[in-house]
Amino acid sequence: MKIIYQHLPAIEIAGRKLVGRVLFGFLVLLSAAVGATVGLLLVYSTDLPQVEELERYRPSSVTELYDGQGRVIGTFALQRRVIAAYDDYPEVLRNALISIEDKDFYRHSGINVWRIIGAAYRDIESGGKVQGASTLTMQLARNLFLSPDRSFYRKVQEALLAIQIERRFTKPQIFTLYANQIFLGHGAYGYEAASEYYFSKPAKKLTLEEAALLAGLPKAPQYYSPITHPERALRRRNLVLNAMLEDGKITAAQAAEAKSKPLALNLQKDQNALAPHYVEEIRRYLEAKYGSDQVLEGGLRVYTSLDMDMQKAARQALLDGLAAYERRHGWRGKLLNVIAEGQKIDKYEDPDWDQGPEVNGYVHAQVMQVSPGAADVRFGAHMATLVPADMSWIQPKAKLKIPEMLHVGDIVYVKVLALDAGGKARVSLEEDSGAEGALVAIDNATGEIKAMVGGRDFNLSKFNRATQALRQVGSSFKPYVYTAVIDEGGSPDDTIVDAPVTFQTASGPYTPHNYDGKFEGTITLRRALAQSRNIPALKLADHVGIKTVIDYAHRFGVTANIPAYLPVALGSAEITPLEQTSAFSVFPNDGVRVAPRYITKVTDYEGRILEEDFSDIKDAVSSRTARVMTSMLREVVLHGTAVAASKMPYPLAGKTGTTNDFTDAWFVGFSPTLTCGVWIGYDEKKSLGDKETGARAALPIWMQFMNVALAGKDPGEFRPAPAMGNPAVARKVDTPDVAPGDGELH
Numbered sequence: 001m002k003i004i005y006q007h008l009p010a011i012e013i014a015g016r017k018l019v020g021r022v023l024f025g026f027l028v029l030l031s032a033a034v035g036a037t038v039g040l041l042l043v044y045s046t047d048l049p050q051v052e053e054l055e056r057y058r059p060s061s062v063t064e065l066y067d068g069q070g071r072v073i074g075t076f077a078l079q080r081r082v083i084a085a086y087d088d089y090p091e092v093l094r095n096a097l098i099s100i101e102d103k104d105f106y107r108h109s110g111i112n113v114w115r116i117i118g119a120a121y122r123d124i125e126s127g128g129k130v131q132g133a134s135t136l137t138m139q140l141a142r143n144l145f146l147s148p149d150r151s152f153y154r155k156v157q158e159a160l161l162a163i164q165i166e167r168r169f170t171k172p173q174i175f176t177l178y179a180n181q182i183f184l185g186h187g188a189y190g191y192e193a194a195s196e197y198y199f200s201k202p203a204k205k206l207t208l209e210e211a212a213l214l215a216g217l218p219k220a221p222q223y224y225s226p227i228t229h230p231e232r233a234l235r236r237r238n239l240v241l242n243a244m245l246e247d248g249k250i251t252a253a254q255a256a257e258a259k260s261k262p263l264a265l266n267l268q269k270d271q272n273a274l275a276p277h278y279v280e281e282i283r284r285y286l287e288a289k290y291g292s293d294q295v296l297e298g299g300l301r302v303y304t305s306l307d308m309d310m311q312k313a314a315r316q317a318l319l320d321g322l323a324a325y326e327r328r329h330g331w332r333g334k335l336l337n338v339i340a341e342g343q344k345i346d347k348y349e350d351p352d353w354d355q356g357p358e359v360n361g362y363v364h365a366q367v368m369q370v371s372p373g374a375a376d377v378r379f380g381a382h383m384a385t386l387v388p389a390d391m392s393w394i395q396p397k398a399k400l401k402i403p404e405m406l407h408v409g410d411i412v413y414v415k416v417l418a419l420d421a422g423g424k425a426r427v428s429l430e431e432d433s434g435a436e437g438a439l440v441a442i443d444n445a446t447g448e449i450k451a452m453v454g455g456r457d458f459n460l461s462k463f464n465r466a467t468q469a470l471r472q473v474g475s476s477f478k479p480y481v482y483t484a485v486i487d488e489g490g491s492p493d494d495t496i497v498d499a500p501v502t503f504q505t506a507s508g509p510y511t512p513h514n515y516d517g518k519f520e521g522t523i524t525l526r527r528a529l530a531q532s533r534n535i536p537a538l539k540l541a542d543h544v545g546i547k548t549v550i551d552y553a554h555r556f557g558v559t560a561n562i563p564a565y566l567p568v569a570l571g572s573a574e575i576t577p578l579e580q581t582s583a584f585s586v587f588p589n590d591g592v593r594v595a596p597r598y599i600t601k602v603t604d605y606e607g608r609i610l611e612e613d614f615s616d617i618k619d620a621v622s623s624r625t626a627r628v629m630t631s632m633l634r635e636v637v638l639h640g641t642a643v644a645a646s647k648m649p650y651p652l653a654g655k656t657g658t659t660n661d662f663t664d665a666w667f668v669g670f671s672p673t674l675t676c677g678v679w680i681g682y683d684e685k686k687s688l689g690d691k692e693t694g695a696r697a698a699l700p701i702w703m704q705f706m707n708v709a710l711a712g713k714d715p716g717e718f719r720p721a722p723a724m725g726n727p728a729v730a731r732k733v734d735t736p737d738v739a740p741g742d743g744e745l746h
Contacts, residue, residue: 058083058299058605059079059081059083059180059181059189059190060077060078060079060081060296060297060298060299061077061081061082061083061297061298061299061605062075062076062077062079062080062081062082062193062299063075063076063077063286063295063296063298063299063300063301063302064299064300064301064302065279065282065302065304066301066302066303066304067304067306067307067308067311068303068304068305068306068307068448068450068600069307069308071308072271073271073272073274073275073278073279073304073306073308073311074271074272074274074275074278074279074282075271075272076283076286076295076296077296077297078296078297079187079189079297080187080188080189080193080197081180081188081189081190081192081193082190082192082193082196083180083190083192083299084176084179084180084190084191084192084203085176086172086173086175086176088192088202088203088204089175089176089179089191089192089203089204090203090204090205090206090211092206092207092208092211093191093203093206093211093214093215094175095244095247095249095250096208096211096212096214096215096240096244096249097136097179097215097218098136098247099215099240099243099244099246099247099249100215100216100239100240100243100244101136101139101215101218102135102136103243103247104135105135105136105137105171105175106171108135108137108166109163109166110135110137110138110159110162110163110164110165110166110167111135111137111138111159111162111163134158135162136174136175136178137162137165137166137174137178138158138159138161138162139178139182139218140162140165140174140177140178140181141157141158141161141162141165142158143178143181143182143183144177144181179191179192180192182218183218183221184214184217184218184221185217185221185222185224185225185227186221186225186227191203191214194214194217195210195214196268197267197268198210198213198214198226198265198266198267198268199265199266200266200267200268200269201266207258208241208250208254208258209237209241209258209259209261209264210264212237212238212240212241212244212258213226213233213236213237213240213263215240216233216236216237216239216240217236219236224236226263226265227265227267230263233263234263237263238259241255241258241259242255267356269355269356270354270355273355273458274308274311274312274315275306275311275315275451275452275453276454276458277452277453277454277455277458277462277464277466277467278304278306278311278449278452278454278598280458280462280464281452281464281467281598282302282304282598282599283295285598285599286300286302286602289611290610298604298605299604299605300602300603300604300605300610301602301603301604301605301607302599302601302602303599303600303601303602303603304598304599304600305443305446305448305449305450305597305598305599305600306449306450306451306452306598307450307451309708310441310450310451310705310708310709311450311451311452311453313451313704313705313708313709314439314441314451314452314453314705315453316360316704317439317701317702317704317705317708318437318438318439318453318456318678318701318705319361319362319456320701320704321437321678321680321697321698321700321701321704322435322436322437322456322680323362323415323430323431324700325435325680325688325692325697326430326431326432326433326435327393327430327431328689328692329433329689330394331391331394331400331405331431332431332433333405335406335407335410335411335412336410336411337407337409337410337411338366338409338411339408339409340409345366345368345408345409348366350363350364350365350366350379350411351459351460352364352379352457352459353379353380354459356380357379357380357382357416357419357425358416359416359417359418359419360415360416360417361415361416362413362414362415362416362430363379363413363414363416364379364411364412364413364414364432365377365378365379365384365411365412365413365414365427366378366379366409366410366411366412367406367407367408367409367410367411367412368383368408369408370402370403370406370407370408371402371403372401372402372403373387373388373402374386374387374402375402375406377412377414377427379414379425381423382419382423382424382425383423383424383425384414384424384425384426384427386402386406386412386414386427386429388402390426390427390428390429391405391428391429394429412429413429413430413431413432414427414428414429414430415427415428415430432456434682434683435456435680435681435682435688436455436456436461436465436680436681436682436683437453437455437456437465437678437679437680437681437698437701438453438454438455438464438465438466438469438577438677438678438679439451439452439453439466439577439676439677439678439679439701439702439705440452440453440466440577440578440581440582440676440677441581441674441675441676441705441709442581442582442585442596442674442675442676443673443674444585444588444589444594444670444672444673444674444675445589445594445673446594446597446615447582447585447594447595447596447597447615447616448596448597448600449578449596449597449598450674450709451676451705451709452466452467452578453466454466454467454468461683463683465577465679465683466576466577466578467576467577467578468576469576469577469679469683470560470574470575470576471574471575471576471577471659471664471679471681472571472572472573472574472659472660472663472664473571473573473574473575473580473657473659473664473666474570474571474656474657474658474659474664474665474666474694475532475534475537475570475571475641475655475656475657475658475694476571476580476655476656476657476666476667476668476694477553477568477569477570477571477573477575477657478529478532478537478569478570478571478655479529479584479587479629479633479655480549480550480552480553480556481537481540481541481544481549481569482525482529482537482540482629482632483552483556483621483625483629484540484541484544484548484549484552485525485540485543485544486625486628486629486632487552487621487622487625488544490525491525491628492524492525492526492628492631492632492635492721493524493525493526494524494525495522495523495524495525496522496523496524496525496528496536496539496540497521497522497536497539498514498519498520498521498522498523498528498533498535498536499519499521499535500519500535501535501538501539503538503542503566510566512534512535512538512567512570513534514533514534514535515532515534515658519535520533523536525540525632526631526632526635527635529632529633529635529636529640529655530632530635530636530638530639530640530641531640531641532636532640532641532655532656534570537569537570538566538567538569538570540569541566541568541569542566546564546565546566546568546569547564549568549569550562550564550568550573552621553573553583555593555620555621556583556584556586556593556620557579557582557583557586557593557595557620558573558575558579558580558583559579560573560574560575560576560579571657571659572659577677577678577679578596578677580666580668580677581596581668581675581676581677582595582596582675584654584655584668584669584670584675584677585670585675586620586621586626587626587629587630587633587653587670588626588630588653588670588671588672588673588675588718589626590623590626590627590719591619591620591621591622591623591625591626592617592618592619592620593617593618593619593620594615594616594617595615595616595617595618597613597615597616599611599613600612600613601613623719624722627718627719627720627721627722628721628722630653630718630719630721631653631718631721633653633654633655633669634651634652634653634718636653636654636655636656637652637653637654637669641655641656641693641694641695642654642655642656642667642669642695642699644695644699644700644703645669645699645702645703648703648706648707650671650706650710650715651671651672651715651716651717651718652669652670652671652706653669653670653718654667654668654669654670654702655667655668655669656693656694656695656698656699657694657698658692658693658694658695661687662687662688662689662690662691662692662693663681663682663685663686663687663688664679664680664681664688665679665680665681665688665692665693665694665696665697665698666678666679666680666694666698667694667695667698667699667701667702669702669706671706671710671715671716672715672716672717672718673710673713673715673716674706674709674710676702676705676706676709677702678698678699678701678702678705679698680692680697680698680701
């Protein structure tokens with residue numbers, strides 16, 4: 001070698017040595033870079049979550065409540081999310097999302113190196129942090145496992161996780177995970193939930209322009225919200241359409257046609273709004289049993305007894321009945337004025353406006369302008385003009401002019417008569433004096449609660465008057481008295497004397513009266529109940545003993561603690577509408593009590609049954625007694641205080657109830673298949689007004705509901721009452737000696 005070097009020029013020898021040194025230095029630097037990179041990756045990956053967890057990952061999802069026909073009536077969730085499969089997302093949505101977010105989604109292995117280099121260069125050049133260039137897989141990794149901060153450290157972790165995800169999952173699986181996870185504004189997570197929220201339809205039915213709109217949201221859901229920033233959303237949608245055109249996913253004609261379309265949102269109504277009091281009852285039960293985390297995030301499936309159609313009929317009937325009551329008592333005014341409350345008229349938002357208005361619905365509106373012949377009102381995005389014809393029920397009595405009744409800033413109660421797409425509406429002026437009501441409907445055979453309305457407006461009061469309000473039931477308590485008599489061998493044709501009587505008690509004499517101040521003399525028990533005579537009911541209660549009567553009420557499912565005073569026979573007992581309605585279902589059920597129930601089945605996210613509810617059945621009275629009482633309560637409808645219902649084309653029976661000073665009005669009645677109870681009153685102890693009896697205030701609501709609930713169905717027939725003997729139980733009534741209550745009811 002030495003000999004060779006001796007023959008080479010000195011300059012060539014020096015060159016070779018230099019090349020060797022450079023090569024050696026490069027290798028050292030490369031090794032150092034590789035080592036540093038490996039070390040850096042090891043550091044960044046030490047606290048990375050295990051991608052294996054993704055195989056068991058399930059995002060929090062909505063707990064859904066279904067009615068008896070499988071229709072959604074309510075949801076519970078921290079995040080509005082509906083889990084969907086890959087095939088549930090149409091091709092047009094997949095193309096739109098990939099075109100705008102990740103054109104190489106189906107080709108890359110989790111990261112797009114050239115996009116990252118380009119984005120990094122731009123950020124370094126501008127002095128910003130590393131951002132952008134994320135593939136769908138990287139976005140999925142960030143959303144599932146990482147913090148949202150934009151740092152180099154987080155970006156490296158995001159890329160490492162994306163590579164791992166791509167190694168373990170197929171592209172359709174990754175797309176599905178992303179599409180179910182991503183936030184799309186206004187509480188909607190995932191494209192299925194977003195499609196239902198923004199367009200009130202499943203993602204499968206999205207049109208091109210709708211899919212493009214949703215695909216543009218992940219970049220900045222709040223900034224591009226089609227609700228709060230429609231112009232930005234429109235520009236973003238059209239950008240997505242351009243991207244699809246560039247990628248050859250749509251034609252120029254399709255792009256042009258889609259761009260010409262307006263946003264045309266059809267926002268989903270709050271599903272809990274149909275039966276809010278009912279849904280709230282179920283929420284409390286579920287949280288007590290399963291915990292709030294499971295209810296709000298676990299995606300339970302709750303199958304309820306409610307019937308959506310009956311619920312709509314019940315709500316409409318109650319609101320119409322309250323409106324009719326208000327009209328009978330004329331205009332009272334005393335309206336809330338937002339200006340007087342220190343609020344700006346253009347800033348006011350009423351809770352009613354959170355839900356889109358419905359024709360025949362009732363809503364609070366704000367008076368915006370008043371002239372001698374009209375008043376303009378606003379509710380949400382709708383405007384309407386009230387003219388004298390829209391308040392004709394007021395004029396015959398009040399003789400008031402519009403400027404005397406209404407002022408700018410007043411909050412009025414209106415019924416929506418018509419709506420048009422341009423935001424115009426036609427309404428009638430109504431009144432909300434604070435009168436409340438409740439309605440419960442129960443399937444006789446199963447005890448399933450088919451409809452429940454707990455008040456006029458859930459937004460104003462969460463108190464459920466159907467289940468929580470203990471109210472005096474008036475004469476709707478009398479059937480328990482007559483049941484005790486019949487069960488001891490009495491007959492509807494037995495007679496009793498309806499005449500003045502004084503009951504001698506430990507606290508002094510007690511002299512009750514009938515509602516009409518008259519006495520009919522000797523009458524049958526059937527007529528005494530049908531006409532709701534007080535004196536016969538008290539005599540019968542004294543004969544069998546008031547404690548016995550109370551025992552029968554408890555057999556029927558009444559749980560209230562009822563004092564053993566004689567006026568209880570006239571309805572001084574306080575019972576909830578739900579219990580009173582359920583108790584009456586014993587009569588058409590041949591004496592069998594079926595406990596009311598809300599839920600038929602609950603399953604978890606995987607479909608495993610967590611609970612299945614079956615009817616709780618007990619014998620309350622004999623079938624003979626139940627059938628006899630049904631025939632007597634049928635007489636109440638045919639010839640008694642509820643005769644207004646006799647024109648309905650169904651076999652019906654029931655009992656009215658009215659309390660002292662007309663503070664509570666009731667009607668509880670039934671067909672062979674369905675029992676319904678209606679209560680009307682104020683939350684405080686306040687009179688509804690003169691002659692506001694159960695027959696006048698509650699019965700019309702019951703009739704309106706039952707006409708809808710029974711329409712088109714086989715109403716069935718009541719079982720015939722058995723042939724009766726002629727015992728003389730009722731003729732043996734004598735004056736009693738028991739302590740009276742604190743008043744007289746009818």
